[in-house]
Amino acid sequence: MEKRIAWKLFKRELFQGQLLLIILAITLAVLSVTGLARVSERLQIAINGQASKFIAADRIINSPTPIDPTIVTTAQSMGLKHVASMQFNSMAFANDNFQLITVRAVGQGYPLKGKIELSTGVTDTLPQAGTLWYETRLGGILAYPKSLEVGNAEFSLSAEIARLPDAGFNPFASSPVVLMRLEDVDKTGVIQPGSRVSYIHQFAGEESQLKTFEATVKPLLNNSQRWVDVQSGDSPIASAVKRAERFLLLASLLGIALACAAIGIAAQRYCQRHFDVVAMLKTFGASSKQIRILFGLHLLFVTGLGIVLGLIGGLALDALITAYLPQAIADYGAPLARPLLLGVATGLISAFMFSAYPLMRLLSIPPLRVLQRQLEGLQLGMWLHLLLSLAAMALLGYLYSQSLALTMTVVAGVLLLGVLLSLFGFLLIRAGHSVGMKTTNPLQLALAGLRRRAKQNAVQLVGFSSALVLLLTIIALRQDLLDEWQKQLPAQSPNYFLVNISPDEQQPLTDYFSQNDINATDIYPVIRGRLVEINGETLISSEQAEEGVEGRVGISRELNLTWRDDLPPNNDLLEGTFNQAADEVSIESGVAERLGVGIGDSLTYIIDNQRLTVKITSVRGVHWETLQPNFFMIFSQEALAPFAYTSMASFYLEDSQKHLVLDLIKGFPTVSIIDVGAMVKQLRQIIDQVSLSLTLVLVLVLLASSLVMIAQTEAGMATRQRELAVLRTFGASGWLLRMATALEFALLGVISGILAVIVAEFTLYLLKTQVFELVVYMHWNWWVLAPLSGALIVALLGTWRCRQLLQKSCSELLSA
Template sequence: MTPWALAWRLFRRELQGGQLRLITAALTLAVLSVTSLGLVSDRLKQGLMAQATTFLAADRVLNSPQAVAPEWLAQAEAEGLVSAQVLSFQSMIFVGEQLQLVSVKAVTAEYPLKGQIEPLTTLDSALPSLGTVWFDGRLSHLLTDFNEVELGEADLAVSGAFARLPDGGFNVFASAPTVLMRMEDVAQTGVVQPGSRLTWRYQFTGDPGAIQRFERWLLPQLTSSQRWLDVKQQDSPLSRAIERAEQFMLLATLLGIALACGAVGVAARRYCQRHLDVVAMFKTLGASHRQIRRVFMLHLALTTGLGIAAGLILGSAGAGLIGQLLPSELPLAAGDPWRAMALGIATGLIAAIGFTLYPLLRLLKVPPLRVLRRDLDPMAWGLWLNGLLSLLALSLLAWLYSGSWTMTWVLIAGAGALALLLGAVGFALLSWGRQLGIRTGSALQLALAGLRRRAGENVLQLVGFTVALMLLLTVLALRQDLLEDWQRQLPVGTPDHFLVNISPEQREPMTQFLAERSVAATELYPMIRGRLSAINGDEVRRAVTKEAEGEPGADGPRGIGRELNLTYRTTLPPNNPITAGQWFASEATDEVSVESQVALRLGIGLGDRLSFTIDGQAFSVRVTSLREVNWQTMQPNFFMIFPPAVLERFYPTYIASFYHPQDQPELVAQLIRQFPTVSVLDVGAMIHQLRDVVDQVSLALGWVLAVVLLASSLLLLAQTEAGMASRRQELAIMRTIGASGRLLRQAVSWEFALLGALSGLLAVIVAELLLFLIKTQLFDLVVQPHWIWWPTIPLLGAGLIGLLGRWACRRLLANRCAALLLR
């Protein structure tokens, strides 16, 4: 019989058994998880990014304080990119007899590249025609009285009003309403002169590959004052939501792969142990080492091929199912399926080779004399080789999937430390069971004696059970905490409109206006513009803002190179917990509370003295507290908060946010008519999109959780099956000396239940530690202990693993004594 024929016959026979099916299932799951989540995450990421780019009006944006060289735009065109130009500057316009400060946005004909301009009135074209302008909705009250404005030296017709521009951003402190005009009309205004303060925004869109090539060409040429932006660099709630979702899916998938590979390794070890006698018989009958190696290599190849094929098919089907479940509003982009397929195939090959090579090498070294002496085992290669091969395989898989050496080393280091910790703790707990086992009788005594007798094997099972439960708890809790964190930021009734530039005389009328219409609004925060001039007497020079973190130059001389929005109040604002120091008293006269991240970047500490300049008047205050600010909440937030006595002498304007009731469609129009000088900013579109992102990502996270659950179940099953050989001999001896079947069933149940309880307890301890590290270092989430886990998970672990062990031993417990001895 040829090696191929023998391998095929062996493959068909073993496929009907337990271990080969378990290896195939584990390989299938590893390939399925990588393929399906690769397809889903890639398509979901591209779809979300395509949707999110509408907030940039482009795929990429170049910000510059001056016009760029024409060669840059020519290079973009050569790469096949479409570009648009936006010039922004502030100016005064005359509307009739009124003078109004506005932010002028001049655009080329290609604007916007992504998204749409939301109209407030009927707009006859995509952009204002030459010689005309469109007003921001905050100036729409002027449209009824005037149809022409004077901007510099030009008289321009007013032809419409818009509610929102796609790249309008989210700056609630933007005091000047926007006027949109054509770039060709800027020259006739005469406003732009040498030395004018301008902002140029060059927008680009096109094929991702072309964008990357242009980006590589452009970045080395940028100056320190120019910024190359994408959606993730916008520091918006949307970009942070997408980033967190990507990190979670990547982390959870790596954990699922690790679990599936662990199941492959455990099942392969058990499979090779079962075939020691088969290899010894082959050698006794004259088969050469080469022939035996070829048979089992072909056998492994068939198993690997079946697992990869099944994983690719099921992974593609799972990705298609997720695509059908996603809402139709999400523009689900067509990702690159070949990359996900290639990763799936590579995962199957690496898992099969890395986690089965060591057991296979030991199998081929079995001596022929084993047919006469069953106690002869193969030559030991050393557990270090098995660990080394497994770590290398897991490292390669982690790097291939994540592309991050940092995450790879964290995963490997964490896995190694976790295995050592669990092994030491598990061995200590099982050794402690010796004394307890001496004092206990009946089935429990047999169970404790079994734990003591198979201490080394049980420690391996304990580690496997604990890892499976721990990773399942981690992924489950992290998914729930992420979704709850997103939902806490955007609950029903989240403010979706901001009111800016409320004068002190308008405070009471505005409060009454909102109260009469039962509109839920925040309190009115006073706002005063001021500049931080010195820290402990040292003059500050360079800008360091929360948007500049991580950029070149952010670690330079500390300072904020722009005016700040300052406020005063007597009570601590919501979502601003104190992290250091104490909140000042209401009668304080020279104190300030600083946002903690700004304090860190500026090197500010408790007791430092900060000097400010407002309207030409200088004063200094002492830092008495640091606050943690959640910038993702839709409420006014500030870097610096003072006691009233410090800022009450300056003239403030007020800011607030409110939720627009759906049953009052005319609310904003009424508010603008009654308070024409108040700026109303609508952020409802961003909130709606954030909620869509949360809903869409939660489906993908549910699929990730299902994959990790399956991987955990396979690892639990593989670990349960791993100890059947030694239990068969033990049960045979017990039956020979007269132990009843009921006693043995109870003993087996107790033994696995005790292992499950210990695994559950250790899983809770390690999961809480792992969640603390992940939440604080990766996701920036609030750490909360899961007290309900401590009593419930050990009990659930005892029940689950006790049932698994009883099920795995069901055939051995049902056999008669002679059948156990003859097998």
């Protein structure tokens, strides 16, 4: 019987429009989360797929010793593609010349991602047995020989390498690269016991396979073996990819918060509309159990319909956006199950946990309300409602993002918004108490309306403020990320590097740049040195630490040192003063943290078998992603004057100037030229895709926020209709009511804007310091723009929704 009554009540209210608000809220919740999750996952997969070309695979295991064969067997059993490679240094001979080279010996199938670029174009093949492909600058160094001796074997040089997909970016790697087949390594005889070799195993496959493989294999790796993916430091776009994924996760989390706010508002409004129904049912003898079943089924029907509509809308939204994506992104498929399950979970958890307290109040309505309409049943337990609401939001957020930092940041922002609404918003609304009910002044009437609907308006502030907080946070983060990436790759970023510049070539090279109008950076001296002591304490290597040797761990390789009189571009002075004396050094912040040193500590280096002790006087933040020369340690010129050095520089060439590269090679045969133009171009493509991702997510959040505001203005229409009828009866003009209504919503918008700025600044501080590692600054213009924008948007939405009520006559309002 209860089922039939619930179904009839559901159909009646559905056709009469009584359920539109809550169905719209649940639909919006599921649509936002499903659509954002689906689009975000597609964009994440596309970004990672494009970025994986920088490492020529999806995952890499890099090891100084051969890896356990079972790892390869496991990968093959999971259906992953696999390529084995080796990398080592060797001396190469051609005629009477010799040169230290880096040998890349690759197996069949290399590269798994990306393409090898030769001077003649892109190729899908590998060198033939007994032949080598060589980096262009090796030909200039050795006068373009026909063949090359490596160890015991002689190889013919068959093609010039313009770029390998996983070449990385290291202008200090002065050894030219040659590419050979893996099976040719044995005949060289170069690899002997104790030789320094990197064994590289590259894997590619579906994301689900890779995650399973990672979970299985990573625990088996030792400390000397490294697991590498596109988010590892080896990738030149690691930072951009990480920040983009965090942004997409954050957008979806804010979508969940948006959904929770919408459902909470709708549930409260729904239950308030049924206070009289419950009182009448109890008056006619319905038991508490029957009423619980009735409204429980009713809520289940509403939730089910909202979830179905939301899932359909989310998939339609994904299809619509995908149709406008670049083909390179649209071609990437995204798993369908997770967004759908997340949408269903969002609908169910939000609907029931956010409806718990309003439903408890509804079921506790006494029958006496039929006579005394001011009775509203349960008035205690608000703390339970808040607890359930926060728990639902945190649970959904963590289930989606798997990021405690992101989830807790969103929860902290919600808590602050709740506190401000309680302390600040309610006080402002109550400030209209003293103006009475005068109907001659629109502002006084608007303030009186705020006072009369203090509780209802406090609920409306939740929706309006939440939407504005989301917009401000997403807009600010998107702009900050785009600005950060623009700094990394400004127009005319260097696409060539020069290394091994001798001191007597610096001035001729500078003159050449000036004569040919080449945009070049400063010339940086480079000196190799090893850090051996900190504050007089001898350092040990990481290998010694693994063997059980006690001591302070240093940096297990030689460092590239330089000098400068002023702070380099793309460096930020974090502490101290930059080098002013011969015994001072400036250190990069990451290395300082790794070594556990700071201002005042002394460092001792061995350079050309000589000891040099200096004191740290400044700590720098370095933007490593800028493709500019950067250094861990910067000295004064006086400190490094006794040591021999070479220099490096970078410059930018337009396509029309590419012929100047040949002139440089001929004019400066001992200088090595490294072409990073292809890398810069590919990096720009990735950044463009990331920028597009951020823009699309911003549009989604804008649409979702607008829907929440529209849904929020639905609340209180019945109460407003009664008040308008009373005011019409007492002679209020249409102009007065329209102005008062617009001003009332505008005041709500102003308060929402102020609250939103406070919460957004707090949330951005947490996000920038704990998640995105961005510079924190105040958005002072928001304190004017946000309240004004809030007033305009909310006033327009409110008056638009009330337009029909404002056009009705007194008799029409009373009879409606």
